[in-house]
Amino acid sequence: MDKHIVIIGSxxxxxxxxxxxxxxxxxxxxxxITADSGDDYSKPELSHVFSRRQNARDLxxxxxxxxxSTHNIELLANTRVQSIDTEAKTVQLADKTVSYSxxxxxxxxxxxxxxxDGNATDEIVTLNSLREYASHQDKxxxxxxxxxxxxxxxxxxxxxxxxxxxxxxTICDRASSLMPTLLPSFMGAEVFQTMTEKGVDVKLxxxxxxxxxxxxxxxxxxxDKNIVEADVVIAAMGLKPNTxxxxxxxxTVNRGIVIDEFLKTSADSVYAxxxxxxxxxxxxxxxQPTMLSAMALAKTLSGNPTPVKxxxxxxxxxxxxxxxxxxxxxxxxxxxxEIIRDNDGYIAKxxxxxxxxxxxxxxxxxxxxxxxxxLRQLPAE
Numbered sequence: 001m002d003k004h005i006v007i008i009g010s011x012x013x014x015x016x017x018x019x020x021x022x023x024x025x026x027x028x029x030x031x032x033i034t035a036d037s038g039d040d041y042s043k044p045e046l047s048h049v050f051s052r053r054q055n056a057r058d059l060x061x062x063x064x065x066x067x068x069s070t071h072n073i074e075l076l077a078n079t080r081v082q083s084i085d086t087e088a089k090t091v092q093l094a095d096k097t098v099s100y101s102x103x104x105x106x107x108x109x110x111x112x113x114x115x116x117d118g119n120a121t122d123e124i125v126t127l128n129s130l131r132e133y134a135s136h137q138d139k140x141x142x143x144x145x146x147x148x149x150x151x152x153x154x155x156x157x158x159x160x161x162x163x164x165x166x167x168x169x170t171i172c173d174r175a176s177s178l179m180p181t182l183l184p185s186f187m188g189a190e191v192f193q194t195m196t197e198k199g200v201d202v203k204l205x206x207x208x209x210x211x212x213x214x215x216x217x218x219x220x221x222x223x224d225k226n227i228v229e230a231d232v233v234i235a236a237m238g239l240k241p242n243t244x245x246x247x248x249x250x251x252t253v254n255r256g257i258v259i260d261e262f263l264k265t266s267a268d269s270v271y272a273x274x275x276x277x278x279x280x281x282x283x284x285x286x287x288q289p290t291m292l293s294a295m296a297l298a299k300t301l302s303g304n305p306t307p308v309k310x311x312x313x314x315x316x317x318x319x320x321x322x323x324x325x326x327x328x329x330x331x332x333x334x335x336x337x338e339i340i341r342d343n344d345g346y347i348a349k350x351x352x353x354x355x356x357x358x359x360x361x362x363x364x365x366x367x368x369x370x371x372x373x374x375l376r377q378l379p380a381e
Contacts, residue, residue, distance in 0.1 A: 152238065156191065190346075
């Protein structure tokens with residue numbers, strides 16, 4: 001068949017690929033199929049929409065129609081893919097079949113919400129997409145109190161932003177420190193202290209067991225002995241890669257859709273990119289590795305096979321009360337820390353025990369300017 005690239009998904013990964021492709025090749029037919037509206041927006045902005053008093057429309061950088069026209073693609077919005085036939089190289093929609101020469105799965109990830117007990121579990125809010133925010137923005141805007149389930153990066157960012165917006169905020173996590181997969185415990189303790197001083201009720205080592213509605217209030221049961229009341233409950237408990245389409249097509253899936261260094265899956269002419277993809281046993285759900293992957297894949301799809309090379313990537317936390325940049329293996333318990341703490345903030349370096357090999361760092365406040373020199377010292381991912 002003639003060359004025709006089909007991309008499933010319209011998030012950051014999908015649209016970065018479109019932009020990268022069009023810089024190389026302006027004419028090859030590209031079809032994007034998405035269950036969402038297809039509007040181009042910045043997902044990280046969802047972490048501080050509340051203090052800025054923004055609604056969902058304010059986050060749209062370019063409408064779906066304008067994006068499709070600008071980049072010369074066919075965009076099938078609000079359209080769900082029923083199945084993929086990797087032998088016939090077709091994608092089945094409800095009303096038609098689309099053939100491809102190359103297929104890219106950029107299906108993203110969905111918020112993980114455990115199966116809690118209670119009569120109000122269907123009222124738990126997730127904020128992992130523009131559509132989800134649009135569905136819940138009015139409810140959150142009028143709420144006086146909010147409980148956030150999950151004290152990782154996103155939960156902590158949202159907690160600070162909601163508090164800045166004047167909400168009474170409680171954040172719960174069964175972990176013993178804030179952002180436990182990113183921060184060493186001593187840094188998590190400082191963030192904890194800062195949030196507590198700002199009026200956020202931080203409940204750590206706390207297991208949520210149920211969510212119930214009682215009249216106008218939601219009641220969150222913690223450890224079977226404490227109950228916290230709120231107007232809204234938001235889950236920020238991590239993401240689960242969207243792999244169902246790949247699994248149904250017998251494409252190899254582990255935690256994510258397994259890809260090689262060329263972003264190729266186990267199926268011929270099928271690639272995966274972004275939050276749904278697993279490379280070298282890791283899912284890299286941050287912007288920089290996705291952007292670099294999209295640039296490499298664009299070259300591969302344009303006839304120049306290019307492996308992705310991922311340097312250490314910088315994570316910029318949107319935590320205005322405790323600004324942070326970090327990279328590398330910052331949550332390991334078996335590293336040696338070299339810590340400088342002064343009025344300008346932290347420079348904390350993690351080294352392999354007994355060596356001078358830098359494996360990670362965290363810098364805060366005015367010391368964030370040290371991030372890029374440190375980043376260059378870290379090994380590639």
